[in-house]
Amino acid sequence: xxxxxxxxxxxxxxxxxxxxxxxxxxxxxxxxxxxxxxxxxxxxxxxxxxxxxxxxxxxxxxxxxxxxxxxxxxxxxxxxxxxxxxxxxxxxxxxxxxxxxxxxxxxxxxxxxxxxxxxxxxxxxxxxxxxxxxxxxxxxxxxxxxxxxxxxxxxxxxxxxxxxxxxxxxxxxxxxxxxxxxxxxxxxxxxxxxxxxxxxxxxxxxxxxxxxxxxxxxxxxxxxxxxxxxxxxxxxxxxxxxxxxxxxxxxxxxxxxxxxxxxxxxxxxxxxxxxxxxxxxxxxxxxxxxxxxxxxxxxxxxxxxxxxxxxxxxxxxxxxxxxxxxxxxxxxxxxxxxxxxxxxxxxxxxxxxxxxxxxxxxxxxxxxxxxxxxxxxxxxxxxxxxxxxxxxxxxxxxxxxxxxxxxxxxxxxxxxxxxxxxxxxxxxxxxxxxxxxxxxxxxxxxxxxxxxxxxxxxxxxxxxxxxxxxxxxxxxxxxxxxxxxxxxxxxxxxxxxxxxxxxxxxxxxxxxxxxxxxxxxxxxxxxxxxxxxxxxxxxxxxxxxxxxxxxxxxxxxxxxxxxxxxxxxxxxxxxxxxxxxxxxxxxxxxxxxxxxxxxxxxxxxxxxxxxx
Amino acid sequence: xxxxxxxxxxxxxxxxxxxxxxxxxxxxxxxxxxxxxxxxxxxxxxxxxxxxxxxxxxxxxxxxxxxxxxxxxxxxxxxxxxxxx
Numbered sequence: 001x002x003x004x005x006x007x008x009x010x011x012x013x014x015x016x017x018x019x020x021x022x023x024x025x026x027x028x029x030x031x032x033x034x035x036x037x038x039x040x041x042x043x044x045x046x047x048x049x050x051x052x053x054x055x056x057x058x059x060x061x062x063x064x065x066x067x068x069x070x071x072x073x074x075x076x077x078x079x080x081x082x083x084x085x086x087x088x089x090x091x092x093x094x095x096x097x098x099x100x101x102x103x104x105x106x107x108x109x110x111x112x113x114x115x116x117x118x119x120x121x122x123x124x125x126x127x128x129x130x131x132x133x134x135x136x137x138x139x140x141x142x143x144x145x146x147x148x149x150x151x152x153x154x155x156x157x158x159x160x161x162x163x164x165x166x167x168x169x170x171x172x173x174x175x176x177x178x179x180x181x182x183x184x185x186x187x188x189x190x191x192x193x194x195x196x197x198x199x200x201x202x203x204x205x206x207x208x209x210x211x212x213x214x215x216x217x218x219x220x221x222x223x224x225x226x227x228x229x230x231x232x233x234x235x236x237x238x239x240x241x242x243x244x245x246x247x248x249x250x251x252x253x254x255x256x257x258x259x260x261x262x263x264x265x266x267x268x269x270x271x272x273x274x275x276x277x278x279x280x281x282x283x284x285x286x287x288x289x290x291x292x293x294x295x296x297x298x299x300x301x302x303x304x305x306x307x308x309x310x311x312x313x314x315x316x317x318x319x320x321x322x323x324x325x326x327x328x329x330x331x332x333x334x335x336x337x338x339x340x341x342x343x344x345x346x347x348x349x350x351x352x353x354x355x356x357x358x359x360x361x362x363x364x365x366x367x368x369x370x371x372x373x374x375x376x377x378x379x380x381x382x383x384x385x386x387x388x389x390x391x392x393x394x395x396x397x398x399x400x401x402x403x404x405x406x407x408x409x410x411x412x413x414x415x416x417x418x419x420x421x422x423x424x425x426x427x428x429x430x431x432x433x434x435x436x437x438x439x440x441x442x443x444x445x446x447x448x449x450x451x452x453x454x455x456x457x458x459x460x461x462x463x464x465x466x467x468x469x470x471x472x473x474x475x476x477x478x479x480x481x482x483x484x485x486x487x488x489x490x491x492x493x494x495x496x497x498x499x500x501x502x503x504x505x506x507x508x509x510x511x512x513x514x515x516x517x518x519x520x521x522x523x524x525x526x527x528x529x530x531x532x533x534x535x536x537x538x539x540x541x542x543x544x545x546x547x548x549x550x551x552x553x554x555x556x557x558x559x560x561x562x563x564x565x566x567x568x569x570x571x572x573x574x575x576x577x578x579x580x581x582x583x584x585x586x587x588x589x590x591x592x593x594x595x596x597x598x599x600x601x602x603x604x605x606x607x608x609x610x611x612x
Numbered sequence: 613x614x615x616x617x618x619x620x621x622x623x624x625x626x627x628x629x630x631x632x633x634x635x636x637x638x639x640x641x642x643x644x645x646x647x648x649x650x651x652x653x654x655x656x657x658x659x660x661x662x663x664x665x666x667x668x669x670x671x672x673x674x675x676x677x678x679x680x681x682x683x684x685x686x687x688x689x690x691x692x693x694x695x696x697x
Contacts, residue, residue: 101665106645109664116669117638123676124627124634128683242666246656286661288645295646299639306638324694326684333676340669347665600620601692 007074014079017052018218024048025222029425038424039183045428046181046435049219053212053439054199060211061203065468068205068475069136069451075210075321081334083210084318086217088115088335089342090166091173091438092501094220097343098416099409101350105283110298112343114305116336121310123332127319129520129599131328134606135320137448138313138512139456144608145519146527147592149461154534156452158511159313161538163445164486166312166504170442171197171483171490174435176410181431187491194487196435197442202476205451206321209443216436221341223433228345231352231420235362241348248355252285255358259367262403264394272392278406285354297560304567308505311512314441314448325602353416358402364420371400379418383411446486450478502564503545510541510570514578523596525578528585533578541570619690626686630679637663637671 006013028041066072075083093115100108135141138159143152174193179186200212232241236248263282288294309315318335319328356364366374371393374380383389390406407415413434417426454475459466466474511534518525546552549563561568587593595607613621641648641663649660657665687693 106661106664109661110642113638113642113664113668116672117634120630120634120638120672120675120679123679124630243654246652246654248656249658249661250652250656286649286658288649288658288660290646295643298642298645302638302642326680326687326694329680329683330677333673333680336673336676340673344666344669597616600623601616602687603692603694 007076010076010079014214014218017215018222021049021219021222025425025429028428029423032423032425038427041424041428042181042431043183045432046178049432049436050196050199050439053215053436054196056212056215057200057203057208060208062205062207063468063472065471067207068472069455071207071210071321073321074323077322077327077331078334079214080210080318080322080327080331081338082217083213084315084331084335085338085342086213086220086436086440087318087444088315088339088441089220089437090441090501091170091177091434093342093346094224094434094437095173095177095410095413097346097413098349098353099407099412101347102353102407102412103279103281103283103409105285106288107283107294107298109347110301111305112346114302115309116339116343117302118306118309119332119336119339121306122315122319123329125517126310126316126520127332128325128329128602130316130516131319131322132325132599132602132606134608136455136608137452138316138516139452140460140608142515142519142530143456143460145592145595146515146525146530147588148527151527151531151534152456152460154531155512155515156456158507158534158538159452160449162312162504162508162511163314163449164482165507166314166501167442167445167449167482167486168489169501169504170438170445171486173438174442175487175490177431177434177438180414181428181435190487190491193435193439193442194483197439197446198480198483200439201443201447202479205472205475206317206447209447210318210321212443213440216440217338219436220433220440221338223429223436224342224345224349227417227420227422227426227430228349228352230422230426231356231416232348234420234422235352235355241352242344245348245351248351249286252351252354252358253287255367256281256284256402259358259402262401264403268394269392272394274390274392274406275387278388278390278408280403280406281354282403285351293560300561300565300568304509304565305502305505307509307513307571308567311508311516312505313452313508313512314444316516317448317451318444349416350412353412353419356416356420357405367400367402367405369400371398371404374400379415382418383415388415442483442486446479446483449482450475453478453482503566506541506545506565506567506570507538509567510574511538513571514575518578518582520596520599522582523593524582524587526582526585526588529578529580529582532581533574536577537570537574540573541566544569615690619686619692622686622690623683626679626683630675633675634672637668637675641668 032041062068130141133141139152139155142155171190171193175186175190178192179189201209228241232238238244261282264280319331322328322331356362358367359365360368371391388408388411392404394404414430417430458474459471515530515534545563545566547555548557598607645660649658651659653659653662
């Protein structure tokens with residue numbers, strides 16, 4: 001049935017895979033009816049999907065440098081889009097995004113705009129030109145365009161800082177999901193997660209990561225969309241929730257004014273013994289704050305996330321793997337389309353979750369009911385025992401008020417299927433989806449770091465004569481070392497998931513955005529300018545983070561630029577320093593100028609030869 | 613002006629137009645978030661809520677597809693189109 005090569009058969013292979021996964025879901029549904037426990041179904045879901053990824057990782061093993069670093073530059077446009085979407089959508093996107101919208105409302109949704117709008121910058125300013133360049137890694141571009149190991153090393157520095165901040169959060173998320181699904185300790189879950197991640201990437205590098213990411217995208221999008229459509233249909237027969245939830249949004253606003261949005265005081269929360277990290281609804285679902293500061297807070301967050309997106313190396317390097325420049329451009333569009341499918345569903349899931357809980361006319365509604373009744377509901381009992389939800393009867397009337405109901409953000413995605421009364425098989429599916437999302441991002445990040453260290457530091461700076469075998473061994477050893485370091489830090493539980501994720505964007509935009517963009521768009525940019533820009537941008541951003549973050553120096557934020565937005569300090573410093581220093585130093589030589597001219601036209605050979 | 617320079621001029625202005633559209637949907641609309649939120653579209657979505665939850669996201673997808681297609685035409689016009697695939 002398979003004629004021709006692997007690439008020609010991709011639609012068939014992944015079609016079969018998707019069909020197989022749906023059959024597996026149906027089998028689990030039958031097993032649930034037959035009396036298999038929820039615990040077993042959860043284990044089967046995670047174990048089955050991870051085993052498939054590991055198998056794909058094994059089948060994609062390679063001993064060629066081009067395949068290891070660039071998946072042989074033959075990943076078709078649409079499939080690269082899916083892989084990028086999986087690479088992009090992290091455990092935080094999958095688990096915490098809907099919860100963030102649920103609690104944060106409009107101002108939180110600046111993240112949605114930021115994490116999608118950045119792709120316009122990627123496609124117009126960077127992706128096609130970096131593809132034409134033909135580099136293996138992002139520092140490879142910086143090092144060749146500006147010339148010299150010093151500038152290459154600075155780029156590696158920014159890359160490692162940004163990606164490593166991000167990867168610990170991802171390993172943390174795999175640990176959380178693995179520990180819940182498999183019923184083990186969090187610390188063990190982290191190491192189980194790491195082993196699963198390495199199984200996908202170690203033998204085949206970029207090639208293996210690409211094909212597992214496509215598989216992971218299929219799992220995560222099915223796992224996200226099925227509950228949204230199912231619950232949408234259950235709540236008021238919304239066949240297509242994205243288009244039809246307008247009246248539910250209106251209804252929530254109505255209920256909010258009926259129940260009242262009350263912000264609990266810290267003293268009350270402490271006195272009632274609410275576990276840390278749990279929140280109650282205190283922000284309007286669809287309301288928009290008035291005033292210049294509210295606008296600035298929204299737009300500044302969106303800018304940081306957009307510019308950060310366009311500077312994150314693990315995303316940019318996905319576009320090095322397409323067959324041509326124009327397919328790199330198209331691939332950005334497909335990536336964003338696949339991301340859009342999930343991101344536009346997150347607010348819908350938050351809306352459905354909220355209306356299910358709040359509307360007294362629905363059988364699932366709990367607000368306004370007696371607390372004794374609510375506490376005897378099965379899912380409330382279960383999630384309370386894990387300290388994921390909490391009830392505090394502040395006014396002592398025995399009735400559950402809106403401000404007396406506390407949830408952890410992740411619970412919105414993980415528990416909504418149960419809240420809406422869906423069978424457990426859906427919760428198992430959601431766990432598998434969360435695992436896929438966290439694993440695929442962690443894989444991309446660890447590979448980005450390991451490739452930069454093995455290709456840029458080891459091969460280009462330390463031992464340029466190393467043969468292919470040695471280079472690939474070094475690359476794999478680094479992969480394991482970096483993964484283990486990330487898992488070790490994650491197991492110490494230092495940062496919450498989302499704080500760290502936003503920092504990665506700010507670090508990347510402080511150090512890399514302008515050196516990358518000006519490398520293509522401004523011929524006059526010099527090596528000295530790039531080095532000075534990267535270092536000063538990174539230093540300014542980091543210094544401001546330390547100055548403003550409550551757990552470090554905790555000074556009041558300047559113009560509302562808090563620790564989530566420190567890239568707004570770093571990136572402008574980087575730009576100004578880079579331009580000034582470039583103009584003060586000698587213009588790049590004729591060869592470099594010709595190279596930039598070559599990058600700007602899509603046709604012709606890549607700047608860097610094939611197996612360099 | 614050489615062929616290459618003309619191609620680059622046109623590529624640059626295409627980039628600038630695309631980024632103007634991007635700025636409109638990512639920033640300009642949300643400057644007026646509070647003012648436009650009383651407008652209801654699609655059976656009840658407040659406009660600013662709808663744009664940040666779905667509308668702008670969809671606009672970005674369409675902008676990038678349009679950008680890629682038009683850039684391909686520009687490349688072909690100056691003879692820099694790629695032959696393979």
